[in-house]
Amino acid sequence: MNLTFSIALTHVRARVRQTIVGIVGVATGVGFSVMMAALMEGSQNDFITQLVDALPHISVTDQRREPPRQPSEDAYDAAEIRGLSTPVTRPGIKNPYAIIASIEAWGAGAVAPSVQSKAVLRFAGRDTAASVIGVDPRLEIYVSKLGTQIISGSLDDLYKTSNAIILGDGLARKIGARVGNSVALVGGVGRTVSANVVALSHSGVNQIDESQSYTLIKTAQILAGQTGLVNEIRIKTPNAMDAREIAMRVEAETGYKALSWLEANEDLMSALQIRNFIMYAVVSAILLVASFGTYNIISTITHEKTRDIAIMKSIGLPAKLVRRIFVVEGLVIGVLGVLIGWALGLAMSWGMAQVEFKSPFMDATRLPILYAPLHYAIAGGVALLASAVAGYFPARKAASLMPVDIIRGAS
């Protein structure tokens, strides 16, 4: 074996306790860094996924960013026209399917219309307010998770009878309705529709499950008194991060306000950036502290080995070789520490992933953990570098001693 390695390994082996302390120091540093990173980035990704899933990537509504132009503004070339009353327009998006077709044509993504209306559910002599959302089952499955959230039935059951309705399971429990029951819906404009409960939905968020129900577009339009109009067109873009650009194009082409999820959550996204910064600061601090531990141990070993260094140098071993011995010792502690640290980090991440959180407002969830090789590589790399540096500086100092000074002192 190489001389440097055999001396370094012998030193390390002869100092079991110190070596173990060093390895444990590096290992806990690496382990906790990896776990912190897995937790922080995992929860961030989870948060974004939830945001992205909860809302459509882009929501096109009939709101406008500026008031509509007045006919008189087009007719007269005046600097300012005062005192005009805002023209009355029916709310809603006209010709939704033509717009959907045009948006789909250039590949914005999956597109689906929806009608939002409020209704009073009358069942068993009791009235309960609920929102009734009109959806197109064939298109809906491509833009939202509603299709996967249907229990005891499916979204296509809306086609089974002329007026079918899917109730949130919380809502159904509240009013006591079951699949097969018939409920009366009283719309805002006073129209009453009788509908058959064909299925239940469960999103996991209690507030939604206790207040929402789904029907076909047509049914909701009747309730809202807005035949032929929809309130919202939702777009799921192929890549969530492209939503902003696509929304701008949709808005320019249709004239309706297109809001991307990124724009809608601007404040949250900047909060995430601050959180990221905090995460990197904490992880760096953990690694730094672990490095100090390594430095302390290697410099103690070199200090204790001053006499040996004098012997080796007086025999004529080059200073470079003596220096390398201690750098290798640092690296041995570093490598073992990193390997154990990786295992520790993986185990702790796994352990964290087992923790279950119960919430009265939501289904029980687990801590979201991201297993990213990059985290392991960075934590390992930094720890190794720190161990090498921690070995190098004490070694350089020791190797530059004149052997005669030590021998004089010792004899």
Next chain:
Amino acid sequence: MSGPLIEARGITRVIDGKPPTTLVADIDFAMTPGEFVAITGPSGSGKSSLLYLLGLLDTPTKGEVLVNGVATCGLNEEARASMRLSQLGFVFQFHFLLPEFSAMENVMLPMRALGGRSEAQMQKRAFEILESLGLADHAFKRPDQMSGGQRQRVAIARSLANDPLVILADEPTGNLDTHSSAQVLAIMRGIVDSSRESDRKAIVIVTHDLDLAAKADRRVHIVDGKIAATPE
């Protein structure tokens, strides 16, 4: 055949300080092949200091040390270290072995650093040297498992590892009993006498022991850092 193995020309070593200390002053000294020289003198007279200068462990403030004809004072530490490794062997007053390594490993250390031999060759040579010093039974013991005399012999074995031109020993028998001292001395005598005519070794030892000094070929007496007349 050739000139002196080690030659000191007017070397002086002054250590800075207030006041400056003169360790050795204006010493001329030469060792020819096959010589066994003893340096004697009272405690604090500068014997060890002179030995460090001759062995390239220290650099004189004035004068020049030549090893095998090569002037060394202008060389950098790396070059001096390599000369120590290949041409000089040291035995210190206290054995100075690496504590975690066996006798074999200690003897092999200079060989490994110098290179050029296979692992098997190094092991064979190390064992032979230890055996010739009566340490065959102790070859695989660590220093803390051996007696003082045995350790001192391991140190001698290590100084022989790279077949040096000169062995420099600082009171090698300083803390040994009469029997062990005699043994160590006999070994050193043997090293010089048995070295081949073509590359005869030389040994210089520092000693308090006048009996030992009397067995040397030549005696150099130091008083206050200077060579003095040898007292009878």
